[in-house]
Amino acid sequence: xxxxxxxxxxxxxxxxxxxxxxxxxxxxxxxxxxxxxxxxxxxxxxxxxxxxxxxxxxxxxxxxxxxxxxxxxxxxxxxxxxxxxxxxxxxxxxxxxxxxxxxxxxxxxxxxxxxxxxxxxxxxxxxxxxxxxxxxxxxxxxxxxxxxxxxxxxxxxxxxxxxxxxxxxxxxxxxxxxxxxxxxxxxxxxxxxxxxxxxxxxxxxxxxxxxxxxxxxxxxxxxxxxxxxxxxxxxxxxxxxxxxxxxxxxxxxxxxxxxxxxxxxxxxxxxxxxxxxxxxxxxxxxxxxxxxxxxxxxxxxxxxxxxxxxxxxxxxxxxxxxxxxxxxxxxxxxxxxxxxxxxxxxxxxxxxxxxxxxxxx
Numbered sequence: 001x002x003x004x005x006x007x008x009x010x011x012x013x014x015x016x017x018x019x020x021x022x023x024x025x026x027x028x029x030x031x032x033x034x035x036x037x038x039x040x041x042x043x044x045x046x047x048x049x050x051x052x053x054x055x056x057x058x059x060x061x062x063x064x065x066x067x068x069x070x071x072x073x074x075x076x077x078x079x080x081x082x083x084x085x086x087x088x089x090x091x092x093x094x095x096x097x098x099x100x101x102x103x104x105x106x107x108x109x110x111x112x113x114x115x116x117x118x119x120x121x122x123x124x125x126x127x128x129x130x131x132x133x134x135x136x137x138x139x140x141x142x143x144x145x146x147x148x149x150x151x152x153x154x155x156x157x158x159x160x161x162x163x164x165x166x167x168x169x170x171x172x173x174x175x176x177x178x179x180x181x182x183x184x185x186x187x188x189x190x191x192x193x194x195x196x197x198x199x200x201x202x203x204x205x206x207x208x209x210x211x212x213x214x215x216x217x218x219x220x221x222x223x224x225x226x227x228x229x230x231x232x233x234x235x236x237x238x239x240x241x242x243x244x245x246x247x248x249x250x251x252x253x254x255x256x257x258x259x260x261x262x263x264x265x266x267x268x269x270x271x272x273x274x275x276x277x278x279x280x281x282x283x284x285x286x287x288x289x290x291x292x293x294x295x296x297x298x299x300x301x302x303x304x305x306x307x308x309x310x311x312x313x314x315x316x317x318x319x320x321x322x323x324x325x326x327x328x329x330x331x332x333x334x335x336x337x338x339x340x341x342x343x344x345x346x347x348x349x350x351x352x353x354x355x356x357x358x359x360x361x
Contacts, residue, residue: 004103004104005100005101005102005103005104006033006102006103006104006106006121007024007099007100007101007102008021008024008025008099008102009023009024009097009098009099009100010022010023010085010097010098010099010100010101010102010139011096012087012096012097012098018141018143019138019140019141020138020139020140021024021083021085021138021139022074022136022137022138022139023100023102023136023137023139024133024134024136024137025134025135025136025137026132026133026134027120027123027124027130027131027132027133027135028124028131028132028135029203030075030117030120030135031041031117031120031121032123033108034077034108034110034114034117037074040361041053050124051114051115051118052115052305053118055115055119056115056118056119056122059115059116059118059119059122060120060123060126061121062119063119063120063123063127063130064123064126064127066173067127067129067130072116072135073113073116073136074113074135074136074137074138075110075112075116075117075136075137075138075150076109076110076111076112076113076138076140077108077109077110077113077137077138077140077174078106078108078111078139078140078141078142078143078151079102079106079110079139079140079141079142080106080107080108080142081102081103081105081106081107081108081142081283082102082103082106083100083101083102083103083141084098084100084101084135085098085100086098086101088286094146097198099272100139104140107142108139109142109328111140111151111166112151115334116135119244120135125251127320131242141331152310155228157255158199161283162211163197163198163199163200164199164212165195165196165197165198165199165210165211165212166196166197166198166211168180168211168212168215169181169196169197169211171339175220175230176215176218176219177215178217178230179218179222179230179233179234179237180211180214180215180237182230182234182238183214183234183237183238184211184214185242186224186234186238187238187241187242187245188242188255189241189244189246189251189255190209190214190241190245190246191227191244191255192206192209192255192275193206193207193208193209193254193255194207194209194210194211194214194263195207195209195210195211195252196211197211198210199212201265202247203262204262205261205262206254206261206262208251208254208261208265208325209265209271209273209276210270210273212273213272213273213277214241215277216273216276216280217273217276217277217279217280218237218241218280219280219281220280220281220283220284221236221237221240221283221287222236223284224236224284224287224288236287240287243295243298243320243351244279244283244298244301246298247298247299247301247302248270248306249302250264250268250270250306251264251270251271257323266306267307267308268306268308269306269307269308269313269317269318269323270306272317272323273325274317274323274324274325274329274330274333275317275333277330277333278330278331278333278334278337279334279335279337281330281331282334282337282338282341282343283331283340285343285344286338286341286343289343289344290342290343297341297343298341299344300324300340300342301337301340301341302319303340304336304337312336313333315332315356316329316332316333316335317332317333327353330346331349331352332352332353332356333354334349335349335353
């Protein structure tokens, strides 16, 4: 890359009648190449959204913390300036491989990847040794604001965020996810009834719980063993959910083929993620308060009316016929479970109980 012209080894391609060029850039060049700041330009006159600055430290940390196994997809950018592609001749004919020259005064505008660009800049500040790392950039010739805005729209319209369940399942850096994978694969209670990919369950599905729900419900239990080995965490979490499952007749009915998962999800509340979380919250305090006989205490789960039409749930987690998930509803649900198990409530939990009684709900 010279002072008056940017030169890159490139591969030329073609989409919808337009040429594009894929190049590889060193990380250190990314902040210098893409300097244009659109922050003061109205939305309708920009080809990009504003950067969400709160996302930058998280993305940068991902790079810095995983220098040996991070991965970034290509940036997509438009070139507003002169370009020249010099193809490499192969067997006497121009090929699609060659050298791309971009005039030094050209404006290079990111259509997709502005958060990655900002995170790269931050990561380089935190760890300059990353400067020789590289990232792919796909360049298009700029055809004006309208075209750039359409490119941004098209690139983002079909970008679907993966479901939380599959994102957790595939995350091998997350020690909690590792524990939950083991628990789901190794315990009887979850055999064949966990939706591993989606965070919501289809109406006619044979599954009872999403993987993400078991993940969020088990975090409190893992806190009890957070300074111990994964094997110890797996052992505790597995034992807890196995014991819970032994005292949930409908869960057993589905596993044994005696009940329909769809009907259980329709009629009972104990398959909802919020209730799984409430069981996990109650379970943590149960184990703390009754370390030697918590399994026996879990037999009292039979005392809870898990039917959705029970008035207690409408006082706590169901509003206008819909299950509501927030901090208070999780606490109120766990309170009901704790009372059945004989677990003491803390000050905040008691206050919420008093509030719903005062409101006459």
